[in-house]
Amino acid sequence: MSKKFKEHLHYFPHDFNTSINFLEDIELPKIVINEKAYMDMIYITSQSNNNEISWLGSVDKVNNVYIIDNIYLFEQTVSSTTTLITPNSIVKLGTEMLKAGMIKEVNKLRFWGHLHPGNSTSPSKDDNDTMDILRKRCKDYFIRGIFGRKGKAEFSLFDYSKGIWFNDVEWNFYRNENVERRDVIKKLIEEKVKKEIITFPSFGGYWQGETEHDIKDHIFKQGHYYH
16 A cells, blocks of 8 residues: 655745746747948948947838838947947937937837947847836837847847847848948047047056057056066
């Protein structure tokens, strides 16, 4: 005769790994980048030197297809590992566009793209915090694109209206190089993007350099070691 099963009188929470199952088929979103917007992003990333850099873009939504139409640079401070986007910089860009009569374009700003060091496209904590900033200016959706330096790009769609975050959304593009537009992008970078200056203590005061390499070189010349 088998032993009587002893019932537990209490149950306790465990380490949960919650998953989501949809009871109905959901059509996955797709992203299409038009020719001009695609090449603008190529020109921006290829002329960013060793710095991260950000841009915004306008989006047209047709059913479940999101079309990135135009790219806009805004004022920002960058370094090799950061690109600072603030509410003030977004407001300033929007004001400039409104003054130029681009009311419809301002209302379509639903895309934030930025370059990462290396080829990683995984979002950082700052990337997720930035989406919280962008969510405050729209209630329906926003697209985030993270670009690596070796050809990898990954897009996420934040569908705020449905409370869904789509990772690694399928995307495609059209391409036709425009050298004149590349030069325009170069000029805009020179006007709007400022390099972060690193201040390092030195004998007799402080020394400033633009990159970690500059600092290492300065320390070496002074007879110090960098660990």
